[in-house]
Structure formats: C-alpha cells, structure tokens
Amino acid sequence: MVKIRPEFADEIKKFGGVDFNACYNCGNCTAVCPLSVTDNTFPRRLLRYTVLGMEEDIQASTDPWLCYYCGDCSSTCPRQANPGEIMMALRRYLTASYDWTGLSRKFYTSKKWGIGSLVLIGIVVILLFAFFLPFTADPAGLINEDGGVKINHFVKGMDGETFVKTIEIGDLVMAAIITFFLVSNIFNMYLKIVIRNAKKVKVPFSLYVKEAWNLFYHFGTQMRFSKCEGKSYWLLHWLLMSGYTLMFTVIVVFLPWFQTEKIHPIYHPQRFIGYYATFGILLAIIVWSVNRLRKSGEIHKYSHKTDWVFLIMLFLTTLTGIMLHIFRITGMVHFTYYTYVIHLAILVPMLLVEVPFSKWSHLAYRPLAIYFTNLVNKAAALKKK
C-alpha cells in the first residue's frame, strides 16, 4: 500500500520538472525510448511515481541514470508532458537524495546557496593566495630561457619545488574532500538501490566481481548513450568527459609533471593532453550553450539554473586556463600569476560543489547505476531460477 503525496510533485518542480502533470499515461514515451527495456521501463513509470509522490520507489530506482536524454519521449509526447525533462529533474533530485549532508538539495533548490557556496570557496582560495601578496615583485628573473613565465615562482623565497608541492597538497586535500563526500554519497546510493531494492533480492558477492567490468566499460565508453539516436551527441559528450577526466587526473595526481617551468614543445604529451582537453571541453560548452539559448531539440528546451551555473563555471575555468597558458608562454609575469589565482578560484569551487553535490556527480552515478541495475536484475534472475 502506497500513500499518495500530491505535494511531492511541487518539490520536483523545483528540481526542474515541467508540465509533467499533463501526462495521461499512454505509455508512448516508454515505448519510443531506445533504452527502456522490460526490467527497467521508463520514463512513464518514474513520471507516474513523481505525480503520486512515491518517493521511496524513486529513490530505489536507477532508471533516471539509465536515461541519456535523447528527447524522443518528449518530442513525441501527445500531451507534451516532457517525460525527458522529468528524468533530468529526477537525476538532480536523486543526486540530492544520495547526499546525506543536505547541501546538494540546497544547491539545487536555492539560488542563494548555489551561487553563494561557489563565491565563498572562490574567496577562500583567493584569500589563501592573498596571504603572499604582493607576488614576487621583480619580473625580470622570472622568465625562462624559452621566454615563458616561471610559473612556480610566485612567492618570494619559495622555490619552485616547494610551491608545486604546496599546491599539490592543496590539490590532494581537495581531492580527499571530494572523494569523501562522493564516496559516502555513493554508499548511500548503494544502500537505497541494492540493499533496499524493490525486487527484494540479496545480491551474492560473486556477482559484484563478475559485473565489475561493466562499471569500467560504461565509464570509459558510455556506450549506452550511443544507443540514443544522434551519434554526434555521444561523441561530443565523450570528448568532454574524456578531456575533463584527463585534466582532473593530471592536475590532482600528476601536478609536478604537468605544472612545469619548462615550456615543452607543442607535440609533448603534457601540452597535447592540455590542448585535447581544452578543445573537447570548449567545443561541448559552445555547442550546448548555443543549443540551450536557442532551446533547440528536446533536451535543451528547459534549462535549470544549475545547468547554466555549470556551463558558466566550466567555461570560465577553461577560459582562464587558456589565458593562463597564453600569458605564460608569452612571458607576461603578473598576468600569469593573477590569472592563476583566478583560475583556481573558479576551478576549486566548481570541483568541490559540482563533483560530489551537483551535476558532475553523474560521472560516477551513471556507470554505478548501470552496475547496480545489473546486480539487482541478475540477482533477481538467479532467484527466479
């Protein structure tokens, strides 16, 4: 027996659900969806849960993560109830519901919290650097033999190695915070989906191991996305994802290798990786921003405020990154240093907020959802046998 909670729908509207009440349950959306399968029928079922306020069922469901928003459901919906957008809203809602701190919900539903947190962390970053102001005064000795700025000689009296070490420690602290929140959220997700699953099955340990390859496969390729119509979308998304992941890994794990004084030749992997990532990320930002502004295609019809914050932050990060690079190789010392600070003041809050609490978290949730779905479905199949 389930109690109907009509007020739940209002909450989902805050997460970006639009017009979903118009649904008359014809099932067209589910039938046209290339990803919907017998064991996981969506989006109508999830939309129905939303209308009726069946929160537990939604939280135990992986379906929103299995949807890659090709928009076929919305564009053919006879009542224009935007089933695709409800899946998007539910992804935001789920992100918030996995987050035990409650911050995610605040970031999503309150403008004050969303923007405030970013600004606050940005200020903290700037203040940390401000302690060393003014940065090394005499620019003359800070130019390399190849004409570039010595990036690691910010601070008077701190040698390059120590500087990189310091920043690296900062990086690792940030990574640890991110990891802590993300992993605990993931554990929460695991509890909701696998432990309290609707199919009431216990997943044997061997299955965890057997299905693990899926996790990596889907993380690396996002093959499910390509099942949606429009391969170019998959490619664009993949470019962004791979570029972003590469950069993240390089900065957090291989900073001394990446942030070198020496300016390597253009074909050097260090620069090559940077360019590849910049290209992928920038292309994606431009295409998506234009689409969102034009509201072209179902998936860009509705933009939640967090979608814009995300795009803008990513864009500013990339832009300051590019500027930093140009200033450095052209030997503009002060510009380089100040831009570096601004770059970090954007990058750090973006990562801290977006990765565990907001949009970026789908990087982890999507492949995990596929993994968990397989676990539950296969365990259920075993039980049936």
Next chain:
Amino acid sequence: MTPDEVKYDVVVVGGGIAGQEAALNLANSDQQVLLVEKDLSIGGHMIHLSKVFPTLDCGACITTPKMSETVRHPNIRVSTFSEFTEIERLSDGTFTGLLTRHPKYVIEKDCTGCQDCEDACPVVVKDQYQYGLVGRKAAYVPFSISNPRVAAIDIENCILCGACERACPADAIDFTQKIEKTKVSAGTVIIATGFNLFDPDVIEKYGLGKHRNVITSMQMERQLVPTRPYNNVLRPKDGKMPDNIAYVLCVGSRDQTLGNPICSQVCCMYSAKQGQLLMGALPMADVTIYYLHIRAFGKGFEEFYQQSIGMGVEYVKGKVGTIDEKENGDLVLRYEDIREGSIKEATHDLVVLSVGMLANPEAGTLFMNNALELDEFGYIRQVDMLRNPASTNIEGVFVAGTASGPMDIPDSIASSGAAAAEALSYLKRKS
C-alpha cells in the same frame, strides 16, 4: 440552371448525412432548399462505411434511402460537383452566393450509369472512393451506390482519346461542357461541410506508406463493405488473409504534437465495430485493439463495446510507440502495456491505424464580407452552445454535423435537426 439569379429559402452546403438531414427537415416544413455538394455524389463519408455502430445496420442501408429521398424531394434541388462560395449577408438578413457547377463532361439527364464508358476508357488511376486500394478509370461512375448514379470524366487524367464518347450508347459524353456560374440568393445558409480524415503519413514511426501492411481504418472499412474491392479482407503487400490484426487508436487525435489535442469521438467505437465485423469475416483471426481510453459514451455504446469483448476482441491499454516491418511483411509493434507496466513487442500481420477527424478548412473560405469564425481547432465556432447550438457568428448562418466538431452519426443527425430548426425560426422571424 439558367445564369439568372435563383432564389431559395435555404442553401445547404455539403451533401453528407448532416446536409441531407438538414435539407430534408426543412423541405418537409415546406421550405425550398438548394443542396450543394462538391463531390460527384452526395452521401459524404457515411456512404462509404460498412456497418455502423451501435446498431450494426449497414451504412448504405441507412444512407441510400435518405439520399434518394433527398434527391426526389419536390422541395429540394441537389447540385453535385458544385461549390457555393462568395456568400454575402445582405442588410435585409438574406444571403447571396455564387453557385459554381463544374463540368462532369457527361450530360446527367442522358446518362444511365451503364458503365460502358468505364469499360472503354484506357486510363487507370487510383480510386479515391476505395481509398486507393484499387484503381478506377478516368471515365467512371464514382461508386456503385452513388447518387446521382451518372458517369463523369476525370479531366485531369483523361487523355482525350474519345473511346468513352464512342462507347456511350446514350451519347451522353460532352467534352464541350463549361463551368457554370449562377448567382443564388437564399434566406439562410446551413454549412454542413463535414470533416477531413487525418492523414497518418506525418507520423513516421508508424510507417504508413513505407510498411505496406499498415493501412488506415477507412481502408479497412472499404474492405468490409459489401461493395468491397477484393471481396475479402486481405493485406495489401501479398494478398494474404490476415489472422492477427492490430488496431492502433488515437492516430491523429488527442495529440498535441500533431496539433490536434481533442478526441475524435468515433475511432474507439468504429474500431470496436470493425473488430466485431472481422470476427465474422475472418472467424479464425485475432483482433487486438491498442487504446488509451475507450470512449464508449453514447446510447448503447458501452453495451456494444462489452459485446466486442464478448466476441473475443482483445483490448490492450497502451499507445503504440513504433511499428517496424519484418521481412515477411509482418509488423512489430512496440508499446508499454500500461496495466502490467512493462514494455512489449507484439507481432501482427496487419495493422490498422484508427485515424481521427480534423476540421475541414473549406468552411472558413466560403464567405465574402463576414468571416465565419472558427474555433481553436479549425471547426466552425458555435457561438451559443447553451441556447442555439447551431448558431454561428454570422446571424442566419447555421452549422450542421461535423463542421462544428467531431461527432458520430446520431449526433450529426441531431445537430442537423438543430440547424434546420434554427434556420426555420430565422426564416419565420424574417417573414
């Protein structure tokens, strides 16, 4: 008809069941009526139907006598293959308009409908009265129970070979006929221009035209009538007798993406009817109807729907998402079985798209000085639904039948009674 002005009490535009009914009601009340039909025969959509719900009388058995009553009524003059346009309301509350008679290139009074011209004609084109299932000649009698049952030359496809002229025993073929235009004045005008069928070509995912065993309900209707083209129910691709037929409901209706959010009101019932008829025609066949909601609302409809269930018609709640063709011509329907909440794929060897009604845009183009107001769906707007449902925004112009919205036959007939009664009141008020 002479080119001089001709006077009538009432001009009825449209000779379908609604127009005939309105004309007969007024003629029986001693009014002089001109009935204008743009097609070669009166009868509208109804004459092409097989049996009609919920009584299962054959459509022809109801319509043909009404058609002959109309044509023979001393107070009614019928003008087929004609248009009545440029209608103007005069200051005294009467109307004038232009009656345009297109040439059939056949002298109507001489033609006996023997069809010798048809045999002689070498041109074959798709037969619109059989909804393209078979062909017809360029010299042809529209359909076997047409009224008037006279031949016409389809001049657009005619190659002017003269074979029909030579074959005609009555010398009734006359290629010199011209368009005739007559100014007509009338006390009141009734618009009964009916509806257009939705064309499911625009729904790509259903593959009409691409998958040959996907047909429209009107094509099925033609396969079920006594005057049917194949004398059997066959699937078009290979002529096989189908034994597992699917009906897809709400094709073109209740769909915002197609610009028609309203329900067409008849598709559920005619599908239930065709299901019953198929059970009789192909006793071994399975019929499955995929529906959203069954709109069995009229007198005897619910009972009729229950009867179809009793006869073995299967009803599945869920809108069909896509239709794909297999190599052997069978079709795979993908849908969500709402009751079970699961996705299913079902294979059928014939799929019927139960197409809905759309407004006939013609109604809006008939008037000169006053624009006839239409509603948001393109139907003629009824301005006084709670007092005089047949009234339009132009005083003295009344609407009958599906020109004002989707309706079944009994509702059309009732609304024609309303149009006739309001027109009569209008005439009496003026006199």
Next chain:
Amino acid sequence: MKKRIGVYICECGSNISDYVDVEKVRDAVKDEEGVALAKITMFACADSTQQEIVNDIKEEKLDGMVVASCSPKLHLFTFRNVAERAGMNKYNYVQSNIREQVSWAHSDKPAEATEKAIRSVKAAIARAMLSEALVSPVISSENVALVVGAGIAGMRTALDMANTGTKVYLIDSDHFVGGRTAQWGEIFPTGETGREVITGFYDEVIKNENIILHTGCKAVSKAGSVGNFDIKLKIGSRGIKMDAAASGDFDERLEKAIAACPVSVADDFDFGLTNRKALYRSDGRMPALPVVDRENCTKCGECVKICPEIDIQIEETYEEIKVGSVIVATGFDPYEPSEGEFGYGEINNVITLQQFRRLIEISGEKLTYGDREIKTIAWIFCVGSRQTGVLKGENKYCSRHCCTSGIHAAVLARKKFDGITNIHFTRGVRTYGKLETIYEESSVAGDIYLQSYDDSVPVVSHENGIINVKVDDILTGDREMEIDVDLVVLVTGMVPRADKTIGDIMKIPTGLDKFFNEVHPKLKPVETVMDGIFLAGTAQGPKNITETLNVSHSAAIKAHALISGGEIELEPTMAKIDKKLCEWCGKCLEACPFKSIDKEEYEGKTVAVVNTSTCKGCGMCLPPCPVNAIQLTGFSDREIISMIDALAE
C-alpha cells in the same frame, strides 16, 4: 386476385446473401402463381434499384410487389414510395423480412435459413396476391403541441414550435421551470450559469403569445391519436392568489410569512443539503412567485395571518386540451447511490456530484461540508453507470456526461477555493471530442487521475474521523494506492425519472437502459413508435446541454413538419363489418378501446358499423365476434390463412 407480381430479393450487400442462398430463393419463387418477375439486387434500397423497380412496374405492368430484404421498420415506407412513383397503389406492396428474422437470426444454419427465406417470401407473395388497393384516410390535425417538461429541452422545443406558428402547451410538474439546468452554476464550456440560461429561456417563453405555460401541472390521461390527442391536464395550485405580487409590500410580508412557517423539510433543489419551509420561494428561480408545498403544509394558517394573499385552500384544477402532437421532455434523475455504496449514507462526507455542484453554489469563501473545511477531494467516477464486474446494479450503460461534469466540478472547486487537491478515481476517462480540453486542463493544473477496471473498484473507509480511499491503480502497475481525504464525491450518472406516469400514459416503450426509446437512432432519432409523440432531451438517455438542445430542436422541427400542415395521412388499416353476418350483440363495442363502433340499421336488423375517424386498426374487436363478421384491412382471414398456408407448405 393479382396476376403480375414483381419479387425483389435483396442481398443487402452481403448481410443476407452471406447466409441465405438468394439464387435458390429466387428460383423457388419465380414460378409461383402470379409472379411476373423475380430478381436479385445487391441493395434494393439504393436509388438505382429503386429506379429499376419503377421501370419494371411500368414496363411489365406489375400490379403487386414484394421486396424481401430487411425489417419493414426500416424500409416499408421507402418501397411504398417506389410503388407510388410508378403509379402502383402502395398497399399492393408487401415486405418480407429475411434479414433480421432470417439471415441474421439463423446465421448459424445457412441451409435452414434459406428454406425459411423461401417460405417467408412465398407468404409475402401470397399476401400480395390478395392485397387491396387502399386509400389512406386523411385527417385534420390540430396545429397545437403539448410539451411535457419545462426544463431546457422542453423550453427549447416549445419556443421553436411557437416561433414557427404552432400553439404550445408547456407544462412542468414542478412549480418552477428550468429542470436540472437551473440547479447548476457555471456550465462547461461557456462558463454561463444554469440560472442565466434558464432565466433567458423563461423570459422568451413568457413573452411568446403562442405558449401557454402551466407549472405544477401534469398530464393525467391521453385519448385519441396523432393529430388529435385529447389530453387531460391536472394543474396544481401555487397557493398564492396570482395577482399577489402586485401589491407593494408583498415581498416584505412574504419574508415574514416564510419565517413564520413552522414546517422545515429537506430542499430537493439543493439535493437535501439545505432545508426549506412549506411556504417557500426559490432565489432566482422562475417564476419568481412563492409556493405552498401542499404535501408538507400542515395548514396551520400562520402564514395567512401575516400574508392574506396566501391561500392554502386553493384546489387543483383540470383542463382538457386537444393537441396534434406531444413532445416528452421529462429529463432525468441523478442516480441515487444505495446505502453503503462507496460509503454513501454511512460515512458523513460522502456526497454525490449533484450535491457537490450545489455545494459550491451555496458555499462562501471556504468550501466546507459537515463542519469540515475541504482541501482534498476524492472523485469516484462511474457511480451508478457501467455496473459490470464487481459492481452490482442494473445500469450497464455509460452515462456519457459524468466524466466531463465531474472533472469540470473539480476544476471549478480548484478555481474557486484555495488549496484544493483533486484525486480522481476513474474507470477510464471519457471526455470525448472537444471535451478532452477540460481533462487536459485539469491534469495540467495538477489533478491526479487513477484508474481501475470493473474487477476492482475504489474502497472508501472511515476510521477515527479519517476518510480513506484506496484502489489498485492500473496506471501504476496495479499497485494499491491510498489517500486520506476530506470529502468523497460520487460522480453519479443519469437514470430515468423515477416518476414513470408520462411513459405509461403516452405508451412510450423504453430501451434496455430504461430510458424512453426512439424508433431508430439514425432514421427516426426523436420519434417514438407512437405516431405524433416525440422525445426531447435526457428523457431519451444521458446527454449534455448542447446535445439536449440538438435533439430538442430536432423534435421541434419534426413535430412541426407533422402537424403544421393541418392534415395527416393515416394508415388505412381498420376494422370492417360484414353487415350480412352481423347480428348486433355489442361484444365488439365492448372490446374496442376507442369506442369506435356505432349501431346502424341494415336490412331490417341492427348491425355494427365502424367509426373510421377513430378506429386505430388494432383488431381487438375481431376475436370476440361470435359470427366472425369483422375483418381487419390488410389482415383479413384470407390473407392470414394464405400466409399460414405458404409458411406451412
């Protein structure tokens, strides 16, 4: 005896030929005595076939005609007209029903069906051989109509007929006009209120010189037939001297008199939500005069003391009228749920849709019922309709208007009051045609729809002041859903009026749904089997207001066409006395329900004679005659015997 009969055997498309071997039938009858030609046609009723028959009659000099096709109820008149067009007396035409009573009835046994068809056609031929050329008597008709029921249907019909020159008696058993429509507030789709609409109609009715309106009036008996019905009206009294309203302070005194009335009864107008006095007037209802409810008045005289215009002693009067046609527009009753049906009568806050519609009319700022502010409303659809499966009841039909009406009421409630949540427990929403827009509007606004089939319906329960509704929702994979609500509205449908007297008096048959039945939904949609008696509005079956107006208009124009000419052609079927045999005993007069037998002197004896203007041709006088001196035209001994012979062959 005729010699040249044309026989046409209709395939009716395939309706007949699928089961009856029509060629065999043709071969079996073509050499019968008197048969000049026997043909098979695909559609005998098609215009071209009709023309062919006309030509045959003329060219072959036929003097009799048989068409073996569908039921004569459909096409007897069609073929009689064909005969007339060809110059043959139409009563020389006989129709043999080989569709409804042969091919369809025996589609399971084609060989036997063919045999039955042969005999049936032979019987028809035998009858045609003996048929007489008759002249239909023409009677004069009163251009006067009686419209029973002054709701929206009755008023529409009355106005139409009056506007086209017919004198109309418009009667209603209630003391106020407007019927059900007057009870409703805002009406979908125009948003006008029922009261506005009815007041408009009433003003027109009062202004129209051709309409005589009697409220509190019933028809109590009917005699005569089409063109000349004799109807007796019983006109009840309002209990008010009619010129009362003229005096200046009448209103004031009346208010006091009403307050003084000690009687308080449930007000039907509000479906019992409120009470009224035995002396009452109804705000905004027409006519705007008060009424003494004679059934509940205790004749205490308190009111008369204050207001001497009130006369509780006035008796009802009777009036006899002669009318050409009767239009029955008596409307419907809302379905009254039985005790315990979805908690009705057992749980406090369970009411019907009609009560709810009154409730929103009489509510102020807040929507309250039973001292409880209403926020969450459960709407249970199809109550009293579509009673199949686990639902017990006789009403198998769909009530047509209730989905729209219920959803519209929910939308109104949401608009008019703050914070309303609507949960609809449906069995599949049937907002057909453009009415779909209200369904869409309500869902977009956030109304929640659940659906069940007839194998599992919503359950309303009540515990510690909490009303709970639950259902297995097929839209959520048959999961059991529940919600606590403040009010349950049973969306009740339409049932025929409980008061059946008008049907009994007018002899109108009812259909399977117990509503009055038309002859044929497409051919004779507002006509009853009783010539001259028509149906308008929901007396015929559930309809919304626009549909009601459509059929009311239709009934008006059909009745007008029938009686406005002043003459009506009758069937010539009548009793005929063989004066030679008759030995006046009076038994025929005794048997005749129309007293159409007179006495006459003939060759020195008293014999019976039939009054042809009042004889209806029922034949009731035939069997009692001890000397078999009476024959019925068209059903004479010779004809019947010859048919029996042919059938028994």
Next chain:
Amino acid sequence: MSSILVFSTEKISDPAIDLAGLLKQHYPPTVYTISVPCSSGIKPAWIMHAFEKGFDGVFIAADGTDCPFSETCTEKTAEIVARTHEIMEEKGMDKARLRMAAICSVCSQAFVKQVSGFSEYLEGSD
C-alpha cells in the same frame, strides 16, 4: 425439427424479434412469424388453421403492458388463448402446443428463450 408459428405485433414484439437477429441471438429456423397490429386481435380460427396445416406449435408474442392500444391487451390476449385451448381440448389436442408470453420491444433474449424452450418441449412431445 418442430415448426412454430409466431404471431408477433408490429410495434412491440416484432422489434424484439428483429433485435434478436441483430444481436445474432439464434433460435430454431423453423420458427416463422406473422406480424399483426395487436396480439388481442388474433382469431382462434387462425391458430387452429396453423395446427391443421401442420405447425407443431403456435406462439403468441403478446404486447403485454406495452400495448399501444389498450391496457386490457394482456387479458384479452389471454382470453383468446383460453378459448383456443378449449377448442384444442375438444379436439383432443395437447393444450401446451399453444403458448403465449408478453415480449417487450427490446426483450429479444426473452423471445429467444421462449421459442427455444417451446421448440424443445415440442420435440420432446413428438
């Protein structure tokens, strides 16, 4: 198969028999119908003639209370049946070979039940 002659009435029971066909409610094909205006106008002589000509049974599908002519229809039709029964008795015939029942204008099911049951009875008594 036993043959039955049905006297139906034009306005009331004949529509019910039509309806039976419309709804494909089957009954024995040796049931034949002669339609008259009112069941209380059937002459016993006609019924007796049908027996003489070989009909096994005669069924009067009476108007009952729906009779458009008179509310006395039922009793008058019953009188006709009673009188015919007397004649049949005199001739030593089984009275049960004549039956009557009121069939309302939509009582197709009742009609089918009546004539089918009657037919079975007549078969059994052969």
